[in-house]
Amino acid sequence: MHASILKYFIEVASCGSVRKASERLYVAASAINRQIHKLEDELGVELFDRLPNGLRLNPAGERLLKHAQETLHQFQVMRTELDALRGERTGHVKVAAMDSFFEELLPSAVEEFLQIFPAVTYTITSTQPMEVPQLVMSGQADVGLCFVSRLPGGVKAVSLADLPIGIVMPPGHPLAKHDKVALKDCAPYPFLRSSSHPVISASLSAEFAAFWDDMEPAATCNSTPLLKRLIMGGKGISCFSKIAFIDELRRGELLWRPFALPALDHLQVGIVVPTQRALPHVTQNFVGRMARRLTQLEMAAAAL
Incomplete structure (x- = not known):
């Protein structure tokens, strides 16, 4: 079974709702629902009791949940061991962000990253929007999340989203x-x-x-x-x-x-990185994953 299907299943089981899992994963509810039905068809058994107020694991689902959690854990352990041989999955990520990003985007990004890079450590600082670029320039942070209307020299935005105040x-x-x-x-x-x-x-x-x-x-x-x-x-x-x-x-x-x-009207937020120093591989990976989540957040905001 594909890892993403297991991830969807675990999230739906945790939330008790396809809609809530969709919101947490930034994946369309229809796509998650389709994968859950596909999983049930492949196994030849329903995994949830469909209730008026949501989904509840039945005995077959509880058995699969245990297997899925163990499988993904062992898979991540194996990836960590392999990549440790290459020195690519250790390191320290330093992030500075305005407080709004601490509600959903940053927690979700770090949670996802911990599953794939469990050996990485973090320093994450909440600060005022206009202070973020200075922290990145000075090296106190490797990555910043803030409004990007006026960026000083020494930093650049690598991902932008239209999210005005x-x-x-x-x-x-x-x-x-x-x-x-x-x-x-x-x-x-x-x-x-x-x-x-x-x-x-x-x-x-x-x-x-x-x-x-x-x-x-x-x-x-x-x-x-x-x-x-x-x-x-x-x-x-x-x-x-x-x-x-x-x-x-x-x-x-x-x-x-x-x-x-x-x-x-066109105020943007973005992910800010330094221009004068190269970021470690693991930090670049973290930036890429945050960029994807920022795009998903922009799309969700535009739909409201």
């Missing part, structure tokens, strides 16, 4: 009636600020930087999970891209509207 709000908020939100429209409502420093530079939009500096926030907090809970609790609105809110936007628990500010 906008206003995140709870359902039913008055601003939800707007197709685009003007900065002045935000003034009557409590604002939750992720940092005392603007999330983008004044060189990109002096108007937005002035708005950020002049506001009187209801709260300033650099934790995206906490801000997300405050927004969902109706305590205020905030300024984010869709990066950290895909699941909540998909479920309708939160809404997102773009700013009526042309300078922000």
Whole structure:
């Protein structure tokens, strides 16, 4: 049995839902469902009880789950041993990223990488968007994830995604009636600020930087999970891209509207690497896998 089929099966068993497995794997639900049915056809037995609220492993599925987990584990051990002979599967990956990437993309990327490169170690730092390129330039990080509107010399973006910032709000908020939100429209409502420093530079939009500096926030907090809970609790609105809110936007628990500010319409996020030094093989591999996930994230955001 192909490793990807086993991976899909394990994820569906863990989530109890093809849809949830699809969201975690960034693979179309129809593709996962098709592979599960193919697996059942090959084995000649159903693996799940189909319930109104999801899927539950039956005894045959539980037996296969144990086999699949053992098989993939042994396969990864074997790959690690073979590649260790070539010195390609050890190393240390240093990442600096703005906090939004810690909600889904980075955890999923590291989780996937650990399955394939279990001997690799990590230093992962959460920081403000405009600080990320400096950390990559200085060598404190090998890879950065941030907005890439103005990159200094010494770094370059190797993967880009259109994920502009906008206003995140709870359902039913008055601003939800707007197709685009003007900065002045935000003034009557409590604002939750992720940092005392603007999330983008004044060189990109002096108007937005002035708005950020002049506001009187209801709260300033650099934790995206906490801000997300405050927004969902109706305590205020905030300024984010869709990066950290895909699941909540998909479920309708939160809404997102773009700013009526042309300078922000095409704001991109990207993966940033140094130009003056070569990255180790294992770090290059990690970058490639993150790039694929960033593209999937962009597609998911565009569909909302």
